[in-house]
Amino acid sequence: MPETRPPVPPFTAETAAQKVQGAEDAWNTRDPQKVALAYTPDSVWRNRDEFLTGREAIVEFLTRKWERELDYALRKSLWSFTDDRIAVRFQYEWHDADDQWWRSFGNELWEFTPEGLMARREASINDVPIAEADRRIFGARPVEDRGVEIDLR
Template sequence: MSEARPPFPPFTAETAAQKVQGAEDAWNTRDPQKVSLAYTPDSVWRNRDQFLSGRAEIVDFLTKKWERELDYALRKSLWSFSEDRIAVRFQYEWHDTTGQWWRSYGNELWEFTGDGLMSRREASINDVTIAEADRRIFGPRPTGDRGQDIDLR
């Protein structure tokens, strides 16, 4: 069974945007196993101050993440792309077990293999406390909102 994940490099503006939306959709499922299949078996990550290697570590990381970051909802936005690389900015909202809501802001750098799997992911993320009334991300992005940029604040 092929693990190829279209669209494939070299990216165009259209295919890079498709890749970003596909990643957003997958992460919003909060299914670590499903998400991990977009990465090469030996994919390397830097996520904040953590370094991961391989799908098993990715699944473990995401499982723990979504046990801690409750009602997680994400938006990604294409920032830039080249032949086999994509840069995105993102925001996601979640609450902790005490009910405190957070908005997490970040940037990611992605590198892909020829079969469309991500071989490298570097993420820098900052968290800001928000009131529940200040939330603006509610579940997966509605189809009509796809392609819309996300506000800086």
């Protein structure tokens, strides 16, 4: 029997929002093995200028990412959806080994299998240096802030 990762397509506004929040929650664990389980074994990614295929490559990529992007904390917002696709805007903050803080802004396009696993992910991301005093994302999103839109800047 194939793996299933609810909610599954066809998406509604409610289930698409659940899928986005679930992804945010998983990525905020910074656990590459856990995050990779949301993707098909042969999932295809474009992340900035990197192209990946498969869970093993995803785990390797995320391991490198979170070794470099320290104290990573993420927010995602549902932008739009169809039966089996979701568009997301996101922001995350992190600092590098020199303690320079960054806010990374981006958009993702997701495509899902009938079992709710992500078969394709395309991410476009820009980084802006920020002062530590300008941070606004601290760890996982509190339950009371779920569904709250993230600022544009």
